[in-house]
Amino acid sequence: MTEAALQAAGVDSYLACEAKQQPAWPDQDALERATARLREVPPLVFAGEADVLRGHLAAAGRGEAFVLQGGDCAEIFAEATADRIRNKIKTILQMAVVLTYGASTPVIKIGRMAGQYAKPRSSDTETRDGVTLPAYRGDIVNSFAFTEEARVPNPDRLLDAYHVSASTLNLIRAFTTGGFADLRRVHQWNKGFAANPAYARYDQMAGEIDRAVRFMAAAGGEFDALRTVEMFSSHEALLLDYERALTRIDSRSGLPYDCSAHLLWIGERTRELDGAHVEFMSRIHNPIAVKLGPTSTAADALALSERLNPNGIEGRLTFVARMGADKVRDVLPGIVEGVRDSGVPVTWLTDPMHGNTFTSESGFKTRSFDTILDEVAGFFEVHRALGTVPGGLHVELTGDDVTEVLGGTEEIDDEGLAFRYETKVDPRLNHQQSLEMAFLVAELLSARS
Ligand SMILES: O=C[C@H](O)[C@H](O)COP(=O)(O)O
Ligand SMILES: C=C(OP(=O)(O)O)C(=O)O
Ligand SMILES: [Mn+2]
Numbered sequence: 001m002t003e004a005a006l007q008a009a010g011v012d013s014y015l016a017c018e019a020k021q022q023p024a025w026p027d028q029d030a031l032e033r034a035t036a037r038l039r040e041v042p043p044l045v046f047a048g049e050a051d052v053l054r055g056h057l058a059a060a061g062r063g064e065a066f067v068l069q070g071g072d073c074a075e076i077f078a079e080a081t082a083d084r085i086r087n088k089i090k091t092i093l094q095m096a097v098v099l100t101y102g103a104s105t106p107v108i109k110i111g112r113m114a115g116q117y118a119k120p121r122s123s124d125t126e127t128r129d130g131v132t133l134p135a136y137r138g139d140i141v142n143s144f145a146f147t148e149e150a151r152v153p154n155p156d157r158l159l160d161a162y163h164v165s166a167s168t169l170n171l172i173r174a175f176t177t178g179g180f181a182d183l184r185r186v187h188q189w190n191k192g193f194a195a196n197p198a199y200a201r202y203d204q205m206a207g208e209i210d211r212a213v214r215f216m217a218a219a220g221g222e223f224d225a226l227r228t229v230e231m232f233s234s235h236e237a238l239l240l241d242y243e244r245a246l247t248r249i250d251s252r253s254g255l256p257y258d259c260s261a262h263l264l265w266i267g268e269r270t271r272e273l274d275g276a277h278v279e280f281m282s283r284i285h286n287p288i289a290v291k292l293g294p295t296s297t298a299a300d301a302l303a304l305s306e307r308l309n310p311n312g313i314e315g316r317l318t319f320v321a322r323m324g325a326d327k328v329r330d331v332l333p334g335i336v337e338g339v340r341d342s343g344v345p346v347t348w349l350t351d352p353m354h355g356n357t358f359t360s361e362s363g364f365k366t367r368s369f370d371t372i373l374d375e376v377a378g379f380f381e382v383h384r385a386l387g388t389v390p391g392g393l394h395v396e397l398t399g400d401d402v403t404e405v406l407g408g409t410e411e412i413d414d415e416g417l418a419f420r421y422e423t424k425v426d427p428r429l430n431h432q433q434s435l436e437m438a439f440l441v442a443e444l445l446s447a448r449s
Helices: 002-008 028-038 047-061 082-103 156-177 197-218 240-245 276-283 298-308 328-342 369-386 414-420 431-446
Strands: 066-071 107-111 125-128 131-134 231-236 247-249 256-258 263-266 288-292 317-321 347-350 390-396
Touching (some): 002 247, 047 107, 047 347, 066 082, 082 107, 156 240, 263 276, 288 298, 317 390
Parallel strands (some): 107 231, 263 288, 347 390
């Protein structure tokens, strides 16, 4: 019955389109067994939650809130531990406090978490010391270990991804509603970190918040809203076998939702208008995002809006600009202007990470903190000049003290990258750099209106 309803809703139409960046599964029977099972498992999110997020994204598009979307480039099964998940949540919560308090703006918190397991790659292969193997495509497909066996796409990993996502999401829900995220613990979130200017600044702000909260409590205020935090999940909807298998008919509306996450996005490498990703996403009713890189045009953006949001529903479509600091001021204005003039509702985020990646002299894939900030500043400048709304920030970050991005007040240099470089794909802001970025974005945001 449900399968019939899904098919009637057209969720398989993408099968007729070219799907880029999909693994070549060697064992089709194993793939079918895995997806058949995934079609039966409970959904990870409820369609009603996705609707709530759509409403929040609409508010961000109007400038009434600000989106903070962050997490790993690629989540790793073995790293889905309580400590690491807690550190990531804590980082997002701390950044959100800085933004909310610093810019007096509600912050919508979205993790690149609980499903960010599939990676598009520039090359299908990787060569090390003269040995060439299939590229690592994320834990949902194969393993990072550099052996022939590890790199074979294994459909059992789809089920692993579902289960690890479920346990991650469970912990996110527990932490954000069970007391950990209570604003009266704002000081504790900063404990245990070494002395550093960003932490000192945070501590001072936490002190002010603490006093305000105590004052309101003494004055008899109601605090339920401060005890829990709303946090949403998101990932790139890259692996269509997985996304389709987790699509369900919403019992309230009879409409299909991809219940693998609240928000799904289409990446820069798979946003062709006639491609399978756009076709699939046009059929589901979650809020969705599309990355726009430096080769995008206003015509591309408008065509995507027509395909993905033909009814002009506010909050349905978010564009994530990832132009590069050297291009954002030249390329983005024409696109934002075209969208503005057409009147279609779009929420604009900046991803200042993906257009600013390079290989350091010592051979690490990295980004520089100042360049990342420069792209964020450029994004705000473009919107200010056009009278449009810079609606949020999309970043790759971790709650751990890794050394993957150059710069910041710790002044991580090329030599320093080797100290704790852990990412399997792209370099992430560490905890301290994330907080530092939040303070700088809070200043830009305060000047938004
Ligand atoms: O996360 C984004 C992409 O998957 C990543 O930047 C691609 O990296 P590659 O160029 O190393 O394949
Ligand atoms: C693959 C990613 O980005 P993009 O599609 O913008 O390159 C990503 O967000 O990790
Ligand atoms: Mn990435």
